Amino acid sequence: MIKEINILRQKNAEEVLALQTLGYQVEADLIGYANIPPLKDSAETLQQCEETFLGYYINGKLCGAISVKDGNGVLDIHRLFVHPNHFRKGIAQKLLNFIQNRIGLEKMIVTTGSKNFPAVALYEKNGFKKVEEIRVDESLTLTSLEKKF
Numbered sequence: 846m847i848k849e850i851n852i853l854r855q856k857n858a859e860e861v862l863a864l865q866t867l868g869y870q871v872e873a874d875l876i877g878y879a880n881i882p883p884l885k886d887s888a889e890t891l892q893q894c895e896e897t898f899l900g901y902y903i904n905g906k907l908c909g910a911i912s913v914k915d916g917n918g919v920l921d922i923h924r925l926f927v928h929p930n931h932f933r934k935g936i937a938q939k940l941l942n943f944i945q946n947r948i949g950l951e952k953m954i955v956t957t958g959s960k961n962f963p964a965v966a967l968y969e970k971n972g973f974k975k976v977e978e979i980r981v982d983e984s985l986t987l988t989s990l991e992k993k994f
Contacts, residue, residue, distance in 0.1 A: 846901070846902050847899055847900065847901050847902075847939065847940065847943050848899065848900060848902065849897065849898065849899055849900075850898040850899065850900045850907075850910065852891055852892055852894075852896070853892055853900045855888060855892075857877060857898075858888035858889075858891045858892050859888045860889065860907050861891055861898060861900070861907070861910055861948070862888050862891055862921065862930055864907055864908075864909075864910060864926065865883055865886065865891075865910070865924065865926050866883075866884060866886075867926075867928055867929055868882055868909075868926030869883040869884050869926055871929055871932075871959050872953055872958060872964070873925075874957075875960065875961055875962075875963075876959075876960035876961050876985070877960065877984065878956040878958065878981065878984050878985045881989065883924060883926075887972065894912070894923070895914065896912035896913060896914055896924070897910050897912060897913050897914070897915065897922050897979060898911070898912045899912055899913075899940060899943065899944065899994050900910075900937045901927075901939060901940055903931070906931075906933045907928075908924065908927065908928050908936055908941075909925075909927035909928065909931060909936035909937060909940055910924065910925075910926060910938040910940070911924065911925045911937075911941070911943075911944060912924040912925075913944060915947070918949055918950060918951035918952065919951060919952050919953070919954060920944060920947060920950055920953045920954070921953075921954050921955070922944070922950070922953060922954070922955040922978075924980045925937055925941070925955075925964070935941050936973075937967055938967065940969055941967070941974055945971075945992075950994050951993065951994055952987060952991055952992065952993050952994065953973070953992045953994075954989065954990070954991045954992075955968055955973065955989070955991075956979075956987050956988065956990070957987065958985065958986075958987060958988070959978060959986040959988040960986070965988055966989070968990045968992075969990070971992065972992045973990035973991060974990060974991060974992070974994040975988055975989070975990055976989050976990060977989040
């Protein structure tokens with residue numbers, strides 16, 4: 846089941862943070878870059894980010910989440926993460942499907958680590974096209990993708 850998460854509630858912010866840390870630690874290991882921003886978050890920074898969070902729940906337990914900012918027909922995906930115990934179960938796909946059904950959506954954008962091949966493949970499979978590669982430093986390159994409707 847997918848439902849919106851009130852990130853302003855402390856308990857919810859802590860639950861999202863715990864899951865985010867697990868999910869993004871896998872990405873950090875995968876891309877060989879330990880300093881990715883989501884690993885520096887706290888419950889308070891999540892509460893202040895002004896993103897809309899949606900969670901995927903199995904038997905009442907948060908197993909995946911996506912956060913977005915929506916404005917002027919553009920949906921900006923800021924985070925998409927799944928508990929490592931639930932990888933390869935289609936949770937990220939279900940979260941993406943859920944947000945793509947918004948009325949009036951002209952474009953979706955997302956940025957991910959270029960070496961995060963599973964994430965890049967997921968977005969490309971869903972019609973996203975690479976628009977830019979951004980070299981942050983010698984160890985990190987990001988890929989920006991977009992999908993137009």
